[in-house]
Each structure stands twice: as C-alpha cells, then as structure tokens.
Amino acid sequence: MKSLNPLDFYNVRDQLSEDEQLVQDTVARFVDDKLLPIIGECFEAGRFPKELIPEFAELGLLGSSIEGYDCAGLNSVAYGLICQELERADSGIRSFVSVQSSLCMYPIYTYGSEEQKQRWLPPMARGEKIGCFGLTEPHGGSDPSNMKTVAKKKGSDWVLNGAKMWITNGSIADIAVVWAQTDEGIRGFLVEKGMKGFDAPEVHHKMSLRASVTSALYFDDVLIPAANVLPGVTGLKGPLSCLTQARYGITWGAIGAAQACLQEVLAYTAERNLFGKPVAHTQAAQLRMADMARRITCAQLLSLQLGRLKDAGKLHPSQVSMAKWNNVRMALDIARDARDLLGGAGITLEHVPIRHALNLESVITYEGTETVHQLVIGKELTGVSAF
Numbered sequence: 389m390k391s392l393n394p395l396d397f398y399n400v401r402d403q404l405s406e407d408e409q410l411v412q413d414t415v416a417r418f419v420d421d422k423l424l425p426i427i428g429e430c431f432e433a434g435r436f437p438k439e440l441i442p443e444f445a446e447l448g449l450l451g452s453s454i455e456g457y458d459c460a461g462l463n464s465v466a467y468g469l470i471c472q473e474l475e476r477a478d479s480g481i482r483s484f485v486s487v488q489s490s491l492c493m494y495p496i497y498t499y500g501s502e503e504q505k506q507r508w509l510p511p512m513a514r515g516e517k518i519g520c521f522g523l524t525e526p527h528g529g530s531d532p533s534n535m536k537t538v539a540k541k542k543g544s545d546w547v548l549n550g551a552k553m554w555i556t557n558g559s560i561a562d563i564a565v566v567w568a569q570t571d572e573g574i575r576g577f578l579v580e581k582g583m584k585g586f587d588a589p590e591v592h593h594k595m596s597l598r599a600s601v602t603s604a605l606y607f608d609d610v611l612i613p614a615a616n617v618l619p620g621v622t623g624l625k626g627p628l629s630c631l632t633q634a635r636y637g638i639t640w641g642a643i644g645a646a647q648a649c650l651q652e653v654l655a656y657t658a659e660r661n662l663f664g665k666p667v668a669h670t671q672a673a674q675l676r677m678a679d680m681a682r683r684i685t686c687a688q689l690l691s692l693q694l695g696r697l698k699d700a701g702k703l704h705p706s707q708v709s710m711a712k713w714n715n716v717r718m719a720l721d722i723a724r725d726a727r728d729l730l731g732g733a734g735i736t737l738e739h740v741p742i743r744h745a746l747n748l749e750s751v752i753t754y755e756g757t758e759t760v761h762q763l764v765i766g767k768e769l770t771g772v773s774a775f
C-alpha cells in the first residue's frame with residue numbers, strides 16, 4: 389500500500405475541487421518561495437513584511453470571498469486554504485490577510501453603501517489601501533457590549549471619542565472600521581488615516597505575532613462625516629458577524645501552523661540519534677507524533693465540513709466557536725510539544741515550533757478567548773447564557 393501523507397492523513401486534499409486545489413498550490417508556492425525564507429528574520433526584528441502586500445494582492449488573497457469590486461470571488465473553502473497555507477508560514481501573515489479581508493472589506497461589502505464599496509473595496513483588493521477593525525477596548529475585549537467608545541450626532545455628522553486596544557494593522561491602516569455606541573445602538577464608522585483627533589500608535593515589546601503590526605486607536609473629538617457611517621447594520625450583530633467570518637479562517641490557519649510543527653518534528657527526530665538510535669524510533673516520540681497527526685486530522689475534517697456548511701449558507705456561529713476552540717488549542721499544544729521534542733534547539737528561531745507557539749498564544753486569545761468560545765457552546769447546549 390502507498391504510504392500516507394503525514395500532514396494529510398485522511399487525504400482531505402482529495403475532497404477539494406480542482407479550483408480549490410489550484411488555490412492551495414498557488415499560495416503554497418508563494419509561501420515556500422517568498423515567505424518562509426524571510427519570516428524568521430521578520431519575527432526576530434518585529435517587522436511586518438509590508439513589501440509583500442502587492443504580491444498578496446496579485447494572488448487575489450485580499451477580499452478573496454467577495455464577488456466584484458476587483459476581488460477574486462472564491463468560495464469559503466478556498467479562503468480557508470489561503471489561511472492554512474499563509475499560517476503554515478506565520479500566524480502574523482494570516483492575521484494581516486484575515487483582518488483586511490474578513491474584518492474590514494467584509495463589513496464594507498455587507499453593510500456599506502454603494503459609494504463606500506466603490507471607494508474602498510477595489511483599492512483594498514489591490515493592496516493600495518490597508519484596513520483594520522476596532523472593536524476591543526482597553527477595559528475588556530471579551531465583553532464588547534460594555535463599549536465605552538461613543539459617537540454623538542452633530543448635525544448630519546458624528547463626533548467620535550474613545551479608545552481601542554490590540555488592533556491588528558492599526559498603524560499601517562488607511563481606514564479603520566470602528567464600532568461605537570450611539571443613541572441608536574452600536575454602529576460602524578469608517579475612520580480615515582489623518583482625520584483630526586485620530587491617532588494609531590503601535591504596541592511594542594510583544595513576544596507574540598512579532599511579524600504583525602498591533603496598535604492602539606485613540607479618538608479625541610474626531611469628526612466623522614455622515615458618508616462614513618455603515619448604513620446597513622445597528623447593534624452588536626455588526627461586529628460579531630465580521631468575527632464569525634474571521635474566526636472561520638482562523639480554524640484553517642491553525643492547521644497550517646500545526647502542520648509546519650509536525651513536519652519539523654518528523655524531520656528532526658529522524659536525524660537526532662540518542663541512546664544509539666534516532667529519537668523517531670522510540671515509542672514515546674512516536675506516541676507524541678501520532679497524537680499530533682490525530683489532532684491535525686480531526687481539525688482538517690472539522691474545517692472542511694465548516695467550509696462546506698458556510699458555502700451552503702448553513703453555518704451556525706456556535707459551530708465556528710467549536711472549531712476555533714478545537715483547532716487553535718490543537719495547534720498550540722502541538723507547537724509546544726514540538727518545541728520540547730526538539731530539545732534545546734527548539735528554543736531558537738532556526739526551527740519553527742517556538743515561533744508558532746508564541747504566535748498561537750495570541751491566536752488562542754484574540755477573536756474570542758478559548759473560554760468565551762466554550763461558553764458560547766455551553767449556551768447553545770443549555771439555552772442559558774453563563775457569561
């Protein structure tokens with residue numbers, strides 16, 4: 389019998405359409421040629437490789453699920469595969485694409501006016517304009533209903549005051565989708581770089597997602613024209629629906645990070661001789677690697693089914709919560725265990741597990757912490773909110 393692919397034990401690839409396989413192969417080549425050679429240095433230097441944005445755009449990775457407006461119009465499984473391949477390189481790179489596509493372009497596409505769509509989506513798809521998404525506030529991201537950022541009507545315009553924290557792409561963004569309390573409920577505002585009273589300083593000294601830009605956003609009497617309010621949504625449903633899109637991509641991305649760790653461990657333990665034999669020939673190492681393959685396989689099947697449900701319009705947000713919880717926990721555990729199987733060498737950036745483990749410490753926290761997703765599922769099961 390032909391031996392199995394350790395990174396695709398159940399041959400999930402076989403379930404993909406030709407178009408989906410093509411997307412995966414194209415992004416995989418880009419990752420191998422352009423990202424993997426530089427990503428360790430970027431992480432060490434705390435640098436997001438901005439110079440690659442035109443290539444992300446060229447490959448159709450920005451707003452890939454959107455129809456029209458110069459976007460690729462791919463299905464959800466293809467978007468998932470993009471996330472998986474990018475995060476095989478680094479969670480920070482996948483975060484950039486997730487935020488641009490699911491957290492900034494998606495709300496403009498779904499809730500924006502035709503004028504807002506025409507103005508922002510084509511240049512965002514071309515990578516000429518960068519976006520970010522401001523929901524989390526300094527006093528507690530898990531409870532967005534306790535939002536302090538506020539917009540007050542001034543004639544037909546608005547005046548925005550408040551602060552957002554931990555905002556991916558914040559300092560490099562040309563446009564921020566900012567969620568604020570109003571007399572009508574929570575609304576989305578398009579805040580443009582350079583608007584008077586708006587500042588987006590970068591957060592430094594991060595030990596995680598170092599190849600990604602993270603910022604605070606401050607609003608001090610920022611005048612927002614009426615044309616910059618998203619007309620199509622009021623209430624928490626707006627930001628939460630965007631998060632469902634982005635979390636869906638994260639479930640796939642985490643698989644890529646875990647695959648990169650397993651691949652490295654398989655290669656390393658095959659060569660590392662201890663007590664007269666390769667570490668890979670010991671029962672303890674094989675048990676650990678078998679467990680990694682088992683957990684990656686379960687995650688792959690979960691995300692594929694999630695993608696098919698999403699494309700059929702049958703996705704439930706609690707299903708995304710389960711996959712985000714399962715897949716990110718899986719990847720974080722695998723990255724930590726892979727780091728250990730590499731011994732002392734595992735603490736250097738010569739090998740990928742420590743970088744993935746550090747990154748995944750953010751991924752397990754952002755877009756809903758593990759606890760938050762567990763409570764979402766608890767509520768779905770019991771009908772009672774325990775938040």
Ligand SMILES: Cc1cc2nc3c(=O)[nH]c(=O)nc-3n(C[C@H](O)[C@H](O)[C@H](O)COP(=O)(O)OP(=O)(O)OC[C@H]3O[C@@H](n4cnc5c(N)ncnc54)[C@H](O)[C@@H]3O)c2cc1C
Nearest residue numbers: 521522523524528529530554555556750754755757759775
């Ligand atoms: C690198 C990075 C990038 C990010 N990018 C963005 C972005 O682009 N846009 C954006 O809006 N946000 C972003 N975030 C913010 C992220 O979504 C929040 O950090 C996250 O939602 C958690 O909020 P918090 O950090 O305030 O923690 P808190 O909400 O203060 O949570 C602290 C702890 O309390 C736990 N907890 C919360 N509720 C309960 C409960 N009911 N019962 C028991 N325990 C509970 C949590 O699980 C957590 O362990 C980013 C975060 C990071 C680290």
